[in-house]
Structures are given as structure tokens and as C-alpha cells.
Amino acid sequence: MKTLRVLHSLNELRPSGAEVMLRSAAAQWKEHGVEADVLAVAPDIGPFATDLRAAGYHVAHEENAPWWLVPFRFRRRVRAGRYDVVHLHDETLNFWLALAAYSAGARVVSTVHNVFPLGGKARAKRVVQRAILRVMGTVHVAVSEDVANNERRRFRNPARVVDNWYDPAFAPPTPEERARARAALGLGEHDVVAVSVGNCSTVKRHDAVLAAMAHRACPPELVYLHLGQEDEAREEHRLAVRLGLADRVRFLGARHPLEALHAADVYAMPSTHEGMSIAAVEALATGLPAVFADAPGLRCLAEASPAAVLTDVAPAALARALARAAARPAAERGQQAAAPVQRRFGMARGVAEHVEIYRRLLKPGRNSEAHRTT
Structure with missing residues (x-):
């Protein structure tokens, strides 16, 4: 050959x-x-x-x-x-x-x-x-x-x-791996953890997650892990402070996402549009429930996984979707949720x-x- x-x-x-x-x-x-x-x-x-x-x-x-x-x-x-x-x-x-x-x-x-x-x-x-x-x-x-x-x-x-x-290193965590990840990130036993992966931009619409966290429909114990490079003005960081969320949002910068995915309870991607988000596929491959905006590039991805749902990104709708996804029983997570993603991608x-x-x-x-x- x-x-x-x-x-x-x-x-x-x-x-x-x-x-x-x-x-x-x-x-x-x-x-x-x-x-x-x-x-x-x-x-x-x-x-x-x-x-x-x-x-x-x-x-x-x-x-x-x-x-x-x-x-x-x-x-x-x-x-x-x-x-x-x-x-x-x-x-x-x-x-x-x-x-x-x-x-x-x-x-x-x-x-x-x-x-x-x-x-x-x-x-x-x-x-x-x-x-x-x-x-x-x-x-x-x-x-x-x-x-x-x-x-x-x-x-x-x-x-x-x-x-x-996606890289096959992204797989569902064992209970020990999940516990280590949460301890390394300083998360409490009762914290409900949402994570997003992506550099700050208007397309990624991370501000929608922050607005949802400030809504009464969002669980007050929800902590948001934000992975990705912030813009020079740190607009999202300043929005979190204005909304009174500074102690519930962790801006972790550009880093390998596996530890945060293992520690999380739900993945959030409220983008205006995507092509095919590798970050979202990686999250689904770890067995995480995911909440996606009802937008091009995310609709077909939601069809590929029973753990993904589409939602409006208005604060009330997104807050409720995050709460429901994070509360999914353990039986609907892990390898059972990851298997269709592993086969397709x-x-x-x-x-x-x-x-x-x-x-x-x-x-x-x-x-x-x-x-x-x-």
C-alpha cells in the first residue's frame, strides 16, 4: 500500500x-x-x-x-x-x-x-x-x-x-475518579456542578448560563465550572460579579477538560450555532447529561445521545433544563449514556x-x- x-x-x-x-x-x-x-x-x-x-x-x-x-x-x-x-x-x-x-x-x-x-x-x-x-x-x-x-x-x-x-481518553469516570476530581476542584459533597468548555465569544453565549443561574428556578447549590479562554475585558467574569454569582462560578481558563467533566453533573452548551462540537462530544462520551441550545449543529448531536436535551436559552427555561438534567438518576448516566456516542463518534x-x-x-x-x- x-x-x-x-x-x-x-x-x-x-x-x-x-x-x-x-x-x-x-x-x-x-x-x-x-x-x-x-x-x-x-x-x-x-x-x-x-x-x-x-x-x-x-x-x-x-x-x-x-x-x-x-x-x-x-x-x-x-x-x-x-x-x-x-x-x-x-x-x-x-x-x-x-x-x-x-x-x-x-x-x-x-x-x-x-x-x-x-x-x-x-x-x-x-x-x-x-x-x-x-x-x-x-x-x-x-x-x-x-x-x-x-x-x-x-x-x-x-x-x-x-x-x-473524539479522543477515547474521554470515558465515564469510576466512583474513585469522580471523587478525586471533585476533591481536586474543591467541590463540596452537595454541590450540583454544571460545566461548559469553550473560549468566550458571543457565539458560545456563556452569559445565558449565568443568567439562568440567577433565576429562581435554578438550584441554589449549582456551581458553574467555566473552562476556556476569557476575552480581554473578562466580560463574563464581571457579569458573574454583577449577578451575585462570584462564589458559584469558577473560571478555570484553558485547560484539559477531563477532570472537570468527571466532577460535573451536567454539561451546558447554549451556543447560537456550532459545526460539530468536539467539546460536547467529549462531555457526552463521559456519560454526562447535556443541555444544548436548540440551534444548528447541536440538534443533530442531541439526536445522537439519549442523555442530551434541547432547550430555549431564556433564563427560566435554561435554569429548569439544567436542574432536570443534573437530577437524572445514576442509572441514566455513565456507560449506558456514553455507549451510543462511543459507537458513532x-x-x-x-x-x-x-x-x-x-x-x-x-x-x-x-x-x-x-x-x-x-
Whole structure:
């Protein structure tokens, strides 16, 4: 079996979906005969570069300015690296980098990681660009059914669905692991613990969790563990103080989430939209009940797990949903709740599907693959 050389091109490397999946899958690529490298096309390489190098990837950095020179430098890099496939993970310069990859003799896979709500000229431009790339043989991959539906409806782009995967280290805790996690985080025996994982942004809508905690329908013993990088102004921290919640909210920063997930009683994600949240999949894989906003990218995820519910994010509705989910009996948590998620979002399945796409692209008649959907 011929060894394939694949270049994964991303923006600044941060601990988000694509980067986390690549880190966990490093050994899996090699088992399939794939040599995978990572390139950050951004002003800075990003803090997650160290993690990807530690996992075994060759990680490089390409400045993304001036933008009109980036495709030429990208073409030289692809040709020098003798890459068979370029896998694009970012919308920035996506079209131009794909053209550069083709001119260097590589094939192209482009993964759409989010439900992009574009309209007007931006939407028209994406429609044309995606159509041109499909004609050239590009396989567009969507990370969830919601993303695929958005691509088809908004951009007339029939993308193939390959669900995101998660690191199998995320598993239900034993009673001893749960007790250690809660002790390490200073949680009391009677604390009801909600957790969210994600950097602060308007899309993540963490302020909705804070507003729900201030509502009378929320259990007064509920403690909120907030994992993720805060914005420079620390707006969410200041909101917690204004709402009188300072002693019930723990801003833990960007850190590995497994300990907090093992300590928690419910996972909260009130985002306005998602592509396919790895953080949410990881939470479900630990057997946690989850409360999701009734929003694109979360609806299909809720369908995949009996432990997940959808809700309005108004304070009263979200407070009640968190209270009900946290009160689920132990029999509805743990391995029983995690099993469907483990089957659907397992890493071996996702890596194998990508490798199958790569190898099909290198066979005669490869352009027909661009129009496959699942």
C-alpha cells in the first residue's frame, strides 16, 4: 500500500475541534499508511503547535499576509513536500489555497467545520468558489448533518458527512475518579456542578448560563465550572460579579477538560450555532447529561445521545433544563449514556473514512468522488 503524504492546512493552531482531533489521531494515520503534516496559515503559529509536535506531527507556519502572495508560497511548499493530498480546514483563503495545491499536483479535501450563516455577496462568492472546486475534483466534507444541510441549502454544495471524532481518553469516570476530581476542584459533597468548555465569544453565549443561574428556578447549590479562554475585558467574569454569582462560578481558563467533566453533573452548551462540537462530544462520551441550545449543529448531536436535551436559552427555561438534567438518576448516566456516542463518534471510524477519501482521490475517475454524499 502506497504511503500517502497529506498536508493539513489550518489557521492559528488552538485547542479547538480540528486541532484536537489531529492530536488524538496521530498514531492512527500511520497505521493507515498516511504521513500527515500540519501547517498553520496565520499571523502566528498558535499555542497548540507544541501539542501537535509532541503527538508526532511536523508542524510548520506560513504567514497569511500579504494575502495575494500566500498561494504562491503555499504552492512551493506543497510541491517541495511532495504531498499527495492537501486537506484544508479553514475558510480563510480556502479557494486560493486549493487552486495553489492543484497547480502543485496535489488533490484537495476541504472540510467545512461550521454552519456559516452568510448572505448577500459573501454567500454568492462561496457558491461560485465551491462549484469551481467541485468541478476540479475537490471533496467537500461536512463534520455533521447540520453542516451538510447548511452547505446544500445555502451554498448549493453537496458535502459528504464525516462525523468528528473524539479522543477515547474521554470515558465515564469510576466512583474513585469522580471523587478525586471533585476533591481536586474543591467541590463540596452537595454541590450540583454544571460545566461548559469553550473560549468566550458571543457565539458560545456563556452569559445565558449565568443568567439562568440567577433565576429562581435554578438550584441554589449549582456551581458553574467555566473552562476556556476569557476575552480581554473578562466580560463574563464581571457579569458573574454583577449577578451575585462570584462564589458559584469558577473560571478555570484553558485547560484539559477531563477532570472537570468527571466532577460535573451536567454539561451546558447554549451556543447560537456550532459545526460539530468536539467539546460536547467529549462531555457526552463521559456519560454526562447535556443541555444544548436548540440551534444548528447541536440538534443533530442531541439526536445522537439519549442523555442530551434541547432547550430555549431564556433564563427560566435554561435554569429548569439544567436542574432536570443534573437530577437524572445514576442509572441514566455513565456507560449506558456514553455507549451510543462511543459507537458513532469513535476515532477509528472517522480516520478510516478520511483515508478512504484520500485514496479514492488518487484513483482514475476521482472527480466523481466530489459529488458523493452520505
